[in-house]
Amino acid sequence: MRFVRYNGNQLGLLTDDGIVDLTDRLGLTSADPLIEYMSGEHNAEKFVDSDPDHSIDKVTLESPVRRPGKVIAAPLNYEAHIEEAIADKDITTDEWFSIKDKGYFLKAPSSVIGPSENIVIPFEDRRIDHEVELGFVMGEETKDADNETAWENIFGYTVLLDISVRGDQDRSNRKSYDTFTVVGPAIVTPDEIDDPQNLDLSLAVNDKARQEANTNDMVYTCADVVQYASIGATLQTGDIITTGTPEGVGPLVDGDSIEAEIESVGSLNVNVEERDVSFEDVNVQKHGQTN
Template sequence: MRVASFNDGRVGFVKDGQVFEVREFGATRSGQLSAMRRLIEGWGNGEWGDDLPLCGPVPVDAVTLLPPVPDPTKIFAAPVNYRDHQVEMNESVQVSGLGLFLKAPSSLVGHGGQVQLPYTDRRFDHEGEVAVVIGRRARNVSKADALHHVFGYTALLDMTMRGGEDRSTRKSFETFTPMGPWIVTLDEVEDVEDLKFTCRLNGKVRQDAATSSLIWGLADLVAYASTVTTLEPGDVITSGTPAGVGPVVEGDSIKVDIEGIEGSLVVDVTAKGAVPCPTSG
C-alpha cells in the first residue's frame, strides 16, 4: 500500500495517481493524534488490513500532500552512514562511533512545500535519504526482528546548515525535514535494505545510491534506536546520506526519487525573510 496524509490531515491510499480517502479516520483535530498515527497504530495492533472502506477517488494533483506522519514523537537521523560521504566530508568517525541524533518534529514539511533558509550568511546543503516509519512499539529489539516493527518507508531530505553548532540544531530549523510524498508499506518491495534512490538539484543528479551501501543498515538503525528509547508507531528513522551533498540557494528545486514509491518528493528553496546568523559557526 501507499498511504498519504493530505489536506486537513486526512489519510488515503494512493493508486494510479488517485487518492482514496479512508473515511473511518477523518480529519486530524487539534489535540488529537494525527489520522496517520491512528491508522498506523491500528495496523500494528492487527485491527485492520488493506480492506478498509474507501471513498473517492480524487486525483493526487488535486490535494495538498502533508508530511506522511505530521506528528511523530521523534525523528532519529544517522550521521556519516555512507563511506563515500565520510570521505567527501573528511570525517574521521562514522555512525558506529557517533550513534544517532534527533531532529525536531516541527521541522517537517510535505511534498510541494518550501525549504525556508533562515540566514543570509551561512551555507545550507541538501541531503537525500530513505526513512522508515515505525509501525509497532519497539524497545530493545534485535536486528533480526527490527523490520517487523516497521510500517513502511518514504523519502526524506535532511537539510543542513554547515558549521560548528550542535548537529541537531543545524538540522532542525522549520521546514528542514521535507518528507513524502507518501509511505510505502514494506510488502510492496522485495528488500528495503536494497533500495536505489537519487537526489536531484534543479534537474541534475547530485546523489545516486542504494540502502545496500549503508554502513549501518535500516534494521541496524531501528534496533539501535530501540536501545535508546521506546519507539512509538509513527516515529521516523532516516538512513543518513551518501556522497554528493551540496549547497542550495534561493530558487532551487530539490527532488528525491526512491525505488518503489511511484512518486517523488519535491520541494523548492526560498530565502525570503532570511536574516544574519547570530552564531559564528
C-alpha cells in the first residue's frame, strides 16, 4: 500500500487510478492521521480496490507524517560519497567517520515538508547542497532492537531530500532549517518492495543528472541504522529515519528544479527559492553586548 497525506490533513491510499480517502472511511480525527493509523487497530487493505475519491493532480500532497517526533539521519553511508566528502572540504571538515564511530545526528522535525512546497535557501552567501536518500517511517515503538526486529518494525519507505548548509557548524544546526527535509510523495509498505537494499535512486537538477546509485552501496543497512539508533533512544511510531546519500551532491540556487526518484518507492519534484539574507550580516550578540 502507498499512504499519502493531502489537502492539509487527509490520509489516503495512492492507487493507479487516484487517491482513496481513508480519513472518513476509518474515522481518523487526529492532527497526524498516519501516526493515528499506525497506532490503532486500523486496516486499509479492504479499500485498495475502491474507486478513487480524488485525482492526484487535483490535490496538494503534504509530508506523509505531519510532524515526526524525531528525524534520525545516518552520516556518510555510501562508499563513493565518503571519498567525495574527503576530497571536498566544503562537504565535511572532518576526516571520514561512520555511524559506529560518531553515531547518527538529528534533524529538527520542523524542517519536514511535503513535495508540494518549495525548498527555501536561508542564506545567499552560503553553499547549500541537495542529498537524495532512502527514508523510512517506524511503525512501532522500538528499543534495543536486534536486526530482525528492526526490519519488522519499519512501516514503510519514502523518498527523502536532506538539504544541507555546508560549513563547520554542527550537522543538526545546518541541516535543520525550515524546508530542509522533503518527504514524500508516499509511504510505501514493505510488501510493495522486493529488497530495500537493492533500489536504484537518482536526483536531477534542472533536468541534469547529479546523483545516481543503488542502495546496495550503503555501508550500513536500514536495519543496522535502526538497531544502532534504538540502543540510545526509544524509536517511536512515526519517527523518520534517513539512510545517507550517495555521491554527486551539489549546490542549489534560486530557481532550481529538483527531481528525485527511488525505484519502487516513487518520485518527487520540488522547486528552490532564496531569501534575500546574508549569513555574514546575521548579528548574533553575546550575553551582555549591546548595539
